Amino acid sequence: MKQRGILVRDFSHYYGENRSLNNINLDVYRNEILGIIGPARSGKSTFLACLNRLNDLIPGSRVEGKIVVDDQDIYGPEVDVVALRRKLGMVFATPVPLPLTIYENIVFGVRLLGKNNRPELDEIVEDSLEKAGLWAEVKDRLHTSALKLSGGQQQRLCIARVLALKPQYIMLDEPTSGLDPISTMKIEDSLRTLKKDYTIILVTNNTKQAARVADRTAFFLMGELVEIDETRVVFTRPSDKRTEAYLEGKFG
Amino acid sequence: MTRLEKNDRLVRLGLLMIALSAISVLAIITLFIFEQGTPIMFRYGFKSFLLGQDWYPSEKSFGLLPMIVGSLMVTFGALIIGVPLGLASAIFLTEFSHRRLTRILKPVIELLAGIPSVVYGFIGLMFLVPFIRDNFGGPGLSVLAASLILGIMILPTVISIAIDSIRAVPDSYREGSIALGATRWQTVRMVVLPAARSGIIAGIILGMGRAIGETMAVIMVAGNAADIPGSILAPVRTLTSNIALEMAYASGEHREALFATGVILFIIIMILNTIANVTSTRQRKK
Numbered sequence: 266m267k268q269r270g271i272l273v274r275d276f277s278h279y280y281g282e283n284r285s286l287n288n289i290n291l292d293v294y295r296n297e298i299l300g301i302i303g304p305a306r307s308g309k310s311t312f313l314a315c316l317n318r319l320n321d322l323i324p325g326s327r328v329e330g331k332i333v334v335d336d337q338d339i340y341g342p343e344v345d346v347v348a349l350r351r352k353l354g355m356v357f358a359t360p361v362p363l364p365l366t367i368y369e370n371i372v373f374g375v376r377l378l379g380k381n382n383r384p385e386l387d388e389i390v391e392d393s394l395e396k397a398g399l400w401a402e403v404k405d406r407l408h409t410s411a412l413k414l415s416g417g418q419q420q421r422l423c424i425a426r427v428l429a430l431k432p433q434y435i436m437l438d439e440p441t442s443g444l445d446p447i448s449t450m451k452i453e454d455s456l457r458t459l460k461k462d463y464t465i466i467l468v469t470n471n472t473k474q475a476a477r478v479a480d481r482t483a484f485f486l487m488g489e490l491v492e493i494d495e496t497r498v499v500f501t502r503p504s505d506k507r508t509e510a511y512l513e514g515k516f517g
Numbered sequence: 518m519t520r521l522e523k524n525d526r527l528v529r530l531g532l533l534m535i536a537l538s539a540i541s542v543l544a545i546i547t548l549f550i551f552e553q554g555t556p557i558m559f560r561y562g563f564k565s566f567l568l569g570q571d572w573y574p575s576e577k578s579f580g581l582l583p584m585i586v587g588s589l590m591v592t593f594g595a596l597i598i599g600v601p602l603g604l605a606s607a608i609f610l611t612e613f614s615h616r617r618l619t620r621i622l623k624p625v626i627e628l629l630a631g632i633p634s635v636v637y638g639f640i641g642l643m644f645l646v647p648f649i650r651d652n653f654g655g656p657g658l659s660v661l662a663a664s665l666i667l668g669i670m671i672l673p674t675v676i677s678i679a680i681d682s683i684r685a686v687p688d689s690y691r692e693g694s695i696a697l698g699a700t701r702w703q704t705v706r707m708v709v710l711p712a713a714r715s716g717i718i719a720g721i722i723l724g725m726g727r728a729i730g731e732t733m734a735v736i737m738v739a740g741n742a743a744d745i746p747g748s749i750l751a752p753v754r755t756l757t758s759n760i761a762l763e764m765a766y767a768s769g770e771h772r773e774a775l776f777a778t779g780v781i782l783f784i785i786i787m788i789l790n791t792i793a794n795v796t797s798t799r800q801r802k803k
Contacts, residue, residue, distance in 0.1 A: 374697035
């Protein structure tokens with residue numbers, strides 16, 4: 266049996282009166298890539314935001330039920346939200362490098378921890394960029410603005426930036442939705458490599474991407490978890506009619 | 518040419534004339550000031566104007582240095598007071614306050630800009646000047662009083678431009694920073710303010726232009742002695758005050774020297790405005 270990292274139990278989320286997630290139950294295993302698919306407004310992104318409590322930023326956000334990450338109830342009273350967000354690194358759909366240099370983007374979160382030792386930072390920068398598959402392309406211009414990178418490079422920079430924080434989980438919210446096929450391929454390659462050291466949750470609009478990289482796939486629809494299983498099973502013998510219909514492109 | 522095309526041309530011509538008339542007013546003012554002010558500067562030499570310390574118009578001594586220093590001191594003082602206050606208010610109103618509170622407070626702050634400067638001067642004279650005299654010494658009419666009043670007067674400019682440029686920073690920057698484990702304040706300090714920097718600087722420079730050009734309120738609280746002030750509690754005379762105080766009775770070379778004061782003021786303000794324009798266009802290009 267694989268080790269469980271995240272447990273979600275009877276979890277619901279509300280924006281004011283609207284229920285955006287309804288009674289979700291699922292586990293995330295360590296060192297797997299869990300793909301989450303589903304049409305727009307199915308609650309996929311909200312689910313990610315709930316895992317690292319970015320939903321706290323939205324006024325009127327409210328939760329019920331439990332999410333346990335590494336044996337800690339993350340909605341409990343003693344949770345250090347900042348530490349939680351470092352543990353569950355997040356990569357957004359639109360790559361948003363901060364308006365700083367490539368180098369400073371990577372060390373941004375590290376510096377917040379008070380680390381300022383130059384050789385150590387240099388090492389973190391190289392290591393993170395290497396893992397994100399970007400080092401070779403940018404090693405000669407680390408101190409130029411990150412905003413000058415191409416879209417695909419920016420997205421890998423955002424992945425590197427998350428890796429620099431040494432998280433245990435990486436959550437990606439449609440990371441390739443704005444990218445060309447080659448950039449997409451590079452990111453998917455990075456994800457397969459990263460799986461060795463990290464647990465990855467990949468929200469994607471592109472069902473084929475889930476089929477390509479995810480070990481298991483969860484299908485969300487209108488705030489509900491319709492099914493979750495081995496990717497192979499979900500794509501070949503889905504147990505729910507709605508999953509089948511979505512995968513066949515009957516709605517989306 | 519059809520009738521519509523003719524109309525179009527007429528409208529264009531009319532608008533062009535109106536636009537030109539606005540610009541020509543500016544041009545005429547500029548020409549007039551320079552025409553009146555520069556001959557005397559050539560006659561006595563720029564150096565004696567810019568560096569002369571004695572302003573005795575009746576004895577043909579036209580040193581403007583005390584007023585130049587006075588204007589700069591008062592303006593700088595206004596910035597020391599107005600910028601931290603203004604920036605703090607802008608950060609609070611954009612990043613930390615409740616949206617509804619901001620909706621009430623922002624117009625109130627902008628209302629500050631609508632109060633006539635003589636009212637500021639009056640309040641300064643009634644409350645601030647005696648307060649300084651009783652608590653810090655000196656005549657009360659001082660660099661400090663003028664700086665405080667001007668610092669408050671530039672607040673609306675600094676605050677509303679800072680608010681606009683902080684709001685222009687995309688939310689995705691904030692989200693990204695917070696997702697990396699930054700707190701709200703760290704996000705503001707390390708991401709939002711640097712991203713909004715050029716807009717904020719433009720706002721400060723516009724506020725500075727306002728401070729250096731303000732006349733009435735300064736005359737009322739500054740004491741207006743034409744000497745280089747020895748401390749912030751000493752009275753001071755600015756370039757604008759110099760013109761406003763003496764123009765009514767000046768004639769001959771005295772009058773020309775006041776225009777020369779205007780020329781120098783004009784040049785200082787042009788420099789500030791140019792800097793403001795350059796920094797704000799750089800912001801837009803990003």
